[in-house]
Amino acid sequence: MIQTVGLTKKFDGLTAVDNLNIHVEKGEIYGFLGPNGAGKTTTIMMLLGMERPTAGEIKLFGKDLAQNYFEIKRRVGVLSEFQYLYEDMTAREYLRFFADLYEVENPEKKINEVLGRIDLVDRQNELLSGYSKGMRQKLGMARVLLHEPDLLILDEPQSSLDPYGIKEIRDIIMEENRKGKTLFISSHILSEIERTCHRVGIIHHGKLLAEDDMTHLKQQVTDEMEIVVELEAYTDAIGESLRELEFVSSVTNEGSQLTIKTSVGEDHRSRISRVISNNGGVVLSMVAKEISLEEAFVIITEQNLSLLTKEGQAS
Secondary structure, three states: OEEEEEEEEEEOOEEEEEEEOOEEOOOOEEEEEOOOOOOHHHHHHHHOOOOOOOEEEEEEOOEEOOOOHHHHHOOEEEEOOOOOOOOOOEHHHHHHHHHHHOOOOOHHHHHHHHHHHOOOHHHOOOEHHHOOHHHHHHHHHHHHHOOOOOEEEEEOOOOOOOHHHHHHHHHHHHHHHHOOOEEEEEOOOHHHHHHHOOEEEEEEOOEEEEEEEHHHHHHHHOOEEEEEEEEOOOOHHHHHHHHOOOOEEEEEEEOOEEEEEEEOOOOOHHHHHHHHHHOOOOEEEEEEEOOOHHHHHHHHHHHHHHHHHHHHHHO
């Protein structure tokens, strides 16, 4: 659905995007992550044809963007981080303008539908000059949905929203994906990326540092998993037997609560449960605590920053 090969963008000697190769599958929710200044916005501007690459290729829907720009553009819906609205219009007038622009069939019916999905029906006849940042963001999402695009490119879609608004946008993202739509999402709300995305790409200093699903991405940065077990009662025999397991690196206890560190790659909980049971123990609860996407993101970007610093000192 989206493929870049050697994508590069330079500005007056500064390399904002450096030989970027990303691949987004059809029907996938893809999270595009990076610190401020990493090159995310520049990449998105090139994907939209608003910035010309210095080098490299962009393919959307399997077609070269430069050669098929107008055909591709109608199949893409875009939400930018900052909404530039016509403030002397109402929300309904604003959506009608874009419905006419995209030649949407049954425009009034579609406008009613998207206003309902973002919970702005009661505010549809108010001037946009009085809209809050969150309302503007939701209206931008409604505009994206109007012409039923096959690919949604969303830059900070949940910015400025309260928890209810964040859930509304999350529900829309998941619903659109269930319809078979592909979504490319750039966001700083990593907990939402972790909840919704199938795969993520992490960019830093214009370079792609990692591209993978959540499980494999986390495994790249840690070789241990922590399992917390609540027992009816702890005994030394339980602790010693667990320490003898080949995948266990440490076992500590505070009263009846065990903290077990294991190797990653397999689910060891069934074997742990059997060992405890064989030693007369009763498991009340067992929770595997994986590293979060946020923690993995910090580790990956900090490791890269350290590497760049060493390279700079060496030169």
